[in-house]
Amino acid sequence: MTTTPDTVQDTGSALAVSNVSKVFNKGNDNEVIALSDVNLDVHTGEFISLIGPSGCGKSTLLRVIGDLTGFDSGSVQVSGKSPAEARKERLYGIAFQQAALFDWRTVSKNIELPLELAGWDKPEREARSAELLDMVQLSEFGNHRPWELSGGMQQRVAIARSLAVDPPLLLMDEPFGALDEMTRERMQNELLRIRLDTGKTIIFVTHSIPEAVYLSDRVVVMSPRPGRITAEINVDLGPRTETTRESDHFFHCVTSVREALRLHDTSGSSISSHRGEI
Amino acid sequence: MNSKLSYLWPPILVAALFLGAWQLLVVIQDLKPFLLPAPSLIASEFSNGAALMWGAAFYTGTTAFFGLLFGTLAGLFMALLAQRFITVDKLVTPLAAGLATVPIIALTPILNNMFNITSRTPRVLVTAIIVLFPIFVNVMRGLLQVNPVQLELMRSLNAAPRTTLRVLRIPNAIPFFFTGLKIAAPLAVIAALVAEYFGGPQEGLGSRIASAAANTAYGRAWAYVLAAIITGLIFYLAIIALERLVTPRSAQIHSKT
């Protein structure tokens, strides 16, 4: 894959999470503390990964940021606004593990969906959709139906959709989790290229340590029971190249993350405890 | 073309064998028509009375068509309301289920007495009531069984419930709607036919079948039954054609219903 230039400079607070807690089924027997006193600051243009075993709260935190679920205490500021305001003002785009495209729409029309909801008129929507298709290199597939595309291609469409209204923030919940290894690596490079072209802040949830390290400026390690942030590891890899994944520095970062995960693994077993590691 | 033929001829072969065995049974056992008419008798009655058959089929078919139309519209409307308002759902679903269990033979005489027996109205109403339930149930399912990830997506895009309904739920429900229609269409023919046993104009298939049977003319009765089967098939095929029109070919192969 092509080389990428230097990481983008940070210029302001994209996200400020402060002492956030969230409890499911409070007071019942099956009470779960999904998030306990979470603090996180993300600057504009940063690429942050959230990583941790199941139940650590990474997906919950993402959803709290996106106002897709509430929280019980603390504060969340997205570009200086509450999550609800940010959602209403369409300040973020989101991509999930499932592409969740609409089967009854063409690829182009799927990308146009956020634009329709935002009230854009037809010529503008079509122009923007074409532009985005071009960005994810699927220009010839505009009139195809989602099921005619491979998994990786569908995810590219989903990512294009998330960029439709050009939001400053992207939330991504394991978007490459369902893809095979080779496709995954290709998609990771795609994502980095898009990030460079657009300068967006990206919060990326993943199970994969190499993925987290490869993509991010910073890896945020979380652990469960209660869900909390246990470590933040700066990744200082510089521009990614074909050999980045084979470099010692890469391996060193991966090891740091793995150790941070292991340190706070409370499941009891040792070797098999790192669920989610590839 | 080859593949089309290859899946058509097994059922045709089975039907031919079945009819052949039936004919043989009647001939060998010398069964009288009042016990069991032979396929050859039924066929001759059918071809001799072809004009009458189609006239009767057209009459019953028209009743079935209007009943299907009104029942479908009512079912759609009820499903949309019930999806939007939980209270409506709680009220309507048991009611619809209850209506579905009321047999035609109980419903028709009541409606015949409520409305003018000489008009088509009671029969169209009975048909509509019978059709309503499969439409309602399937469309409800289609409106509610939406991929939760897609619902989250709509929330992330700040979509109002009405927008989500228009953009997501309704298109999602279309394959379910056709599933319901495929059940409802032949059902409408049956309902329209059975309702004719209970009074009203006598031009339809149901009246003719009953009249022939009462006169022990079972060959003729079965010929009308054949016409009824064909009518039901026509309705079913019409729905399939409609589905092909509304949803692209490749979507049906892929569809999850």
Next chain:
Amino acid sequence: MNRGKSWVRVAAVAASGLLFLTACSSSDETATETTDAATAEETAAEEGAAECTELTPVTLQLQWFVQAQFGGYYAAKDLGYYEEQCLDVTILEGGVDIVPQTVLAQGGADYAISWVPKALASREQGAGIVDVAQVFRTSGTLQVSWADSNITTAADLKGKKVGNWGFGNEYELFAGMTKAGLDPANDVELVQQQFDMQALLNREIDAAQAMTYNEYAQVLETVNPDTGELYQPADFNVINWNDEGTAMYQDAIWASEERLADAAYQDTTQRFVTASLKGWIQCRDNAQECADIITANGSKLGASHQLWMMNEVNKLIWPSAMGIGVIEPELWAQTVSVSLNTKNLEGATIITAEPPATAYTNQYAEAANAALTAEGLNTTGDAYAPIEVTLNEGGN
């Protein structure tokens, strides 16, 4: 084993043998034969009653639900006439979907009550059945209309909404209309009624099909909202197909043709017919008692309606100059002619060929008449007069 009576037994056996011989002969019997048969029957009956150790089980399939229309049979059962003839009769009620002559032909019953035209249609389709006693002599089918519609003959039905029950009950009407020069398919609007008179009362149809003994009474049991009193006969016009000349034979006792070749079944048939006709004679002379028997057997009809029905049915049977149950050649011919020539909506006739002479027989009815006359009963009803029946609201 009483030695003294042995000669009586021999005579009885001989007489029974003679009876069988006469039963096997063809329909037309001479007077002497009849007398012989009657004497033999009488003796045999006396001995039969004494000798009857085991009742012969017999099933009778009715054409409709228990009601006074079948009064004679229930009377024969409850008053012991069947038992007298050494028969244990089970009466099966009919219903909308039950075709009594088919039940008979398929062996589900020993005898069936059915209207002649439908039975002839079944015969043509292969059902082996024989009319062994024509109980009802005239047809009870009416076409009833409001007096202000001025429909007094079949010709007046032109352009009107004419109700009928369908299910093959419409032929007398069609024949009547055809005879009056109307084309049933085009000159009238035909509507199938439910088995009630609501469509006429609601004026949704102009003329409704009704039986003198049942549905006609239903309108007379309804309160006229304008007067607060029950509707009167003067409020209606009726068309009677007997008057129009297109009436057909109705209730008759049918037996299995195949089994009639068997001597035991012939004997049973004779006994059954005799006892049944005796029941009908009883109902002629004691209409109220018979109506009560019907009610006691489970009929849900109201008391005045039941009595009305009994009375009207009697009018269809009596007087019967040739004796109850005997088929009159001209009336049979009329029935056959209408069945052969009247087309329904689909252009179909009831039958397509003349039924053979073996479709009916008078031997059982005539023998029964002789036996009952010998008992001292009147089998022609020449002195019969109907009673006055007052209907109450709802038939109660």
